[in-house]
Amino acid sequence: MTGRLDGKVALITGAGSGIGQAAAELFAAEGAAVVVADLRAEAAEETALKITKGGGKAIAVPVDVAVAEQAESAVARAVAEFGRLDVLYNNAGVDSSGSVAEATEADWDRCFAVNVKGTFLCSRAAVPRIAESGGGAIINQGSVAALVGIRNFAAYCAAKGAVVSLTRSMALDLASHRIRVNAICPGTVFTPLMEPMLRARGGGDLEAGLAMTVAKYPIGRLGTPEEIARVALFLASDDSSFLTGSIVTADGGMTAQ
Numbered sequence: 351m352t353g354r355l356d357g358k359v360a361l362i363t364g365a366g367s368g369i370g371q372a373a374a375e376l377f378a379a380e381g382a383a384v385v386v387a388d389l390r391a392e393a394a395e396e397t398a399l400k401i402t403k404g405g406g407k408a409i410a411v412p413v414d415v416a417v418a419e420q421a422e423s424a425v426a427r428a429v430a431e432f433g434r435l436d437v438l439y440n441n442a443g444v445d446s447s448g449s450v451a452e453a454t455e456a457d458w459d460r461c462f463a464v465n466v467k468g469t470f471l472c473s474r475a476a477v478p479r480i481a482e483s484g485g486g487a488i489i490n491q492g493s494v495a496a497l498v499g500i501r502n503f504a505a506y507c508a509a510k511g512a513v514v515s516l517t518r519s520m521a522l523d524l525a526s527h528r529i530r531v532n533a534i535c536p537g538t539v540f541t542p543l544m545e546p547m548l549r550a551r552g553g554g555d556l557e558a559g560l561a562m563t564v565a566k567y568p569i570g571r572l573g574t575p576e577e578i579a580r581v582a583l584f585l586a587s588d589d590s591s592f593l594t595g596s597i598v599t600a601d602g603g604m605t606a607q
């Protein structure tokens with residue numbers, strides 16, 4: 351590893367699983383002290399323990415990003431523990447299935463509460479602290495669902511579209527604070543989030559759902575959490591010092607068709 355985040359403090363939401371967990375491990379390996387924030391306290395503890403056992407710096411913080419006080423206290427804990435905050439990765443997300451004819455109001459509200467409001471609340475809490483550090487980076491987790499329609503995922507597509515729009519607006523507002531704001535739009539990555547969707551697509555057969563999904567990817571396979579984590583590392587580090595307001599698609603060519 352090359353120490354690309356030496357001396358930096360990064361808060362990653364949804365870091366108890368999948369892409370967030372891979373990013374927590376990679377950021378720590380690159381020298382960052384990582385605040386592993388997740389709704390599931392045990393999952394956050396497991397990720398943090400893995401990092402500290404490997405000689406890295408991490409703490410676990412239980413948080414529901416959709417609750418303002420909890421977002422505030424996660425940021426406060428980062429600064430109390432590590433003295434500063436440089437990077438926020440708004441990765442926590444939930445999906446929601448169904449067309450507009452089928453989706454429930456409760457699913458729609460939760461999808462927006464976690465994906466969109468959670469991004470707003472964590473960013474609002476973090477911006478003053480990142481500005482105090484002299485600037486830094488915020489990375490928002492979009493999806494290819496923000497860029498193309500996906501059948502039976504109405505709320506998720508709409509919520510990720512909002513995250514992409516919010517990213518552009520934040521980039522303008524925060525440039526004067528020396529905070530760069532970019533979004534990643536990953537294609538399908540096999541994580542616990544995606545398993546129910548892949549199973550449903552295959553009519554209950556996971557292997558069939560996987561094969562149907564892979565067929566949409568010119569590169570001939572799905573992505574891995576580590577591949578998305580490496581994009582996040584680029585956006586968190588000075589390697590991307592001239593990027594702000596960018597929507598970085600990482601999808602094996604899926605939206606190029």
Ligand SMILES: NC(=O)c1ccc[n+]([C@@H]2O[C@H](COP(=O)([O-])OP(=O)(O)OC[C@H]3O[C@@H](n4cnc5c(N)ncnc54)[C@H](O)[C@@H]3O)[C@@H](O)[C@H]2O)c1
Pocket residue numbers: 363364365366367368369370387388389390393413414415416441442443444445464468491492493494535536537538539540541542543544
């Ligand atoms: N996996 C994919 O194919 C894919 C594709 C595009 C975008 N994404 C996005 O990437 C992000 C991570 O997805 P993943 O596939 O790693 O999912 P995952 O389910 O493996 O991990 C998501 C984590 O977020 C946590 N979480 C859920 N709600 C939360 C809340 N309210 N507060 C705090 N933590 C919460 C969960 O406990 C879980 O640990 C999500 O925003 C997702 O929408 C995923």
